[in-house]
Amino acid sequence: MASTAAAARTELAVKKKSKNRSPLYQGWKRFKRHRLAVIGLVWVSLFFIAGVIGPWVAPYDYRVGDFLAINQGPSLKHIFGTDNVGHDMFSQILYSVRSALIIALGATLVSFVIGIVLGLWAGLRGGIADVIIMRAVDFMMTLPGFLFALILVILLGRGYWSLILAIGIPGWAGYARLVRSLVLGMRNGEMVEAATALGASQAHIARRYMLPNVVGSMGVALAFGIPGDLVQIAGLSIFGMGLQPPIPSFGNMIAQASDNILGFPWLLYFPAGIFALTLLSFLFVADGLQEAFSPKGGN
């Protein structure tokens, strides 16, 4: 008996107690090795910070135009220039970041919650519930999501809430399908069989065993989802179906500026450039997350 204990001790390579051994920390260590992902993360963080503190740091009110300084190029006073009614472009962009983030995060959350609930339900219950939910998923997937959102905006109006719902509701199907496939994979796996053998109830298994693993794998899907929603928001604005002016948004700015691209190119360059960089950054981050947290991401 003593010999087995001694044996195990030599076998042991476990370091002392600390938090840094969680799968999350291990993933972060792997994430850090991807340079583009880290650069992307820095930009995304700046974007978030700008969204939060924007109203306090913006040098001008987004509603007020300076009629004495319309269509000015970048200067010390207006570093990104001004538009045709004298709005400071830098302030406009700061406010746009805020509105874009509110809608994108809200919409992603809406899709995510609906998707997880329905996906878990379909995967765990199976049977008729599964069939109905999966047919609904198929239906949603064949529908062009953008068109669906457009119709919803027309029905719901052009406010924050309606945009969140219009973009969020059509987006659940992909998440639901992912969750369902994860759940099905686990349901027939040994981990769930082991928990069942312990005497765990279905609810306990769903909560303690499946959900943490589902959410873990969903992080990546989420990181891919946000830029998708950002594009939808901008798209709706370009169609004139985004946020009601004067609330600034990337889509509005880009749409307006493209009318005047020859005369005042900075009006397009700055918002479009920042928007494109943001999308790219999100994708880099998502890519990095995927590699860091994929099951094969070990040593």
Next chain:
Amino acid sequence: MSDNLLLQVENVTKTFRVQGKKLHAIENVSFALEPGKTLGLVGESGSGKSTLGRLVLRLLDSDQGRILFNGTDISKIKKKDLRALRRDMQIIFQDPSASLNPRMTVGDAIEDAMEIHQIGTKAARQARVSELLQRVGLPDEVKYAYPHELSGGQLQRVGIARALSLNPKLIICDEPVSALDVSVQVQVIQLLRDLQKEYNLTYIFISHNLAVVEYLSDEIAVLYLGEVVEQAPADELFRNPSHPYTQVLLNSILKIPERPEQRQEMLSIQGEVPSPLNPPKGCPFHPRCAFAMETCRTIKPEQRTVSEGHFAACHLVDQAAGGLHR
């Protein structure tokens, strides 16, 4: 006598549907087990040994037959009562890394078993986790580790600790050392043996490795295509293997020779295990059997008594006993 039995499996049958065909995973299997004893289940892939283990725990529902655990027929009881009963019967898996939640620390994984059955206070449970880890030969720090940080041998010890945490009466060990390195296998097997003595545990030990099964078992059942072809007390089975399949199995084992003269020639063995989707008529082993006769092709042999407590399902049972056996 039957009061003294922990487990009675009677005529259990299980069929799966695969691609529209019937797969006879377990056919008409019976055995009984006294407390504190070990039954070894040996067989090659497709023999149904793992399925049988899961039927006993009712992780799978059987089609026919009774499974009496402490006198209660577990194939009849309600799911809710079954969950409570699971305290008494546990399982250790071949691949502990697949059976543990990768996002739960080892301590939480063991504690969760007790939490499910609402045993003790949080503090009491945590004290028990430490006690169990020590008992299976792991240092206390392991409880803060995640499964991916431990080696296969350590993880298997965690699996054992988790099974033990509920003070079960019966543990099904499903190939518990097959995935481990040789030098670690013995450590785990000796741990299982010591624990059995200490807690008077009853084991069903499932393995393809006859030597390991022999080492731990009191009684051994040899499975072939879902049927028990031979069953006997461990020493009797190895002294007098009476089913031609058992004999082939024993002759296929390459022992490390003690003297150069004992080196074995590679034997030619006919055929492979047929698909359980399309099992042969008559005796399931007849296409590979060197002694097969006309009857074997048509009539399925009943269990025959070789000696007291030793059964073999073979038409030739008396003649074959001395035949291949060396």
Next chain:
Amino acid sequence: MGEPLLSIDNLHVKFARSEDEVYAVNGVSFSINENETLGIVGESGSGKSVTLMSSIGLLKENGTITAGTANFQGRDLLKMHRKQLEDIRGRDIGVIFQDPMTSLNPVMRIGDQIMEAMLTHHYAGRREAYDRTLQLMHEIGIPDPKTRFRSYPHEFSGGMRQRIMIAIALACEPQLLIADEPTTALDVTVQMQILALLQDLRRQRGMSVVMVTHDFGVATNFCDKIIVMYGGRIMEVAETDHFIRETAHPYSIGLKRSIIEIGHKGKEILPIPGATAAITEEPAGCPFAPRCTYASARCLQEVPELRPFGTDHQIACHHAEEVVSLVR
């Protein structure tokens, strides 16, 4: 006997991991002669498989050969270009793996896969390759070759797939067959069949076989010569008969004693304490020293070189003589 068929000299292989490096093979030298069966035995992480795979250019991406040579028919395999190696692999050196399913093409008829081995190496023309394929399928024990030629891998059992792998590996009549745990995934009765087949084919063709295995039973019964590896180094090399008569390295002795065999019931078995661990620093002493009951201070500081120990027997242990006398 003449020149050895393959001789590996002072091979070193390292693997890069996310935070550290693993010293997988640390100065391994051995050779295999014509018409010989060599078994390389060890537990996981011993470097037994890496040694062979790296010498024929099948090293994983994160691995690097840091030193050594591998001479095959007078040419160093480690200095060859990928193309040259591919030419030798499959033509002069056949390889089979533990899991045939990963090396077989699931959407290609098995007959075509055997034929392809001959066609890519320009070993035979189409007509001849077809006839030889049928002949090979017959030899490896696939009944009704003409019909089975058109079957796909999933239609076969594990044992049959391994036979097909053997047919592919032997299609061009190689002088050397490298078998990496060829029977580990198979049932015991099928293992016996595959080993019997390999032995027959080897004897008929007079080729050499290097088999990597964790199973001492397979190695001691099947092979003429045995190499025991631990921690990326060779611990012991011996003709099998010598090895059986006088196992001399503490690791080999410990491993042999810790294997549970038929008839061991009731016997107390002494396990080797601990488990193998990846070597992440430049090894200073004997890799087995931390687990060795006979280890001295010297074992931790000085790497024991492989030295002769009786006839046809070499050992890497500072204390082999004492160990052997103690064990006796």
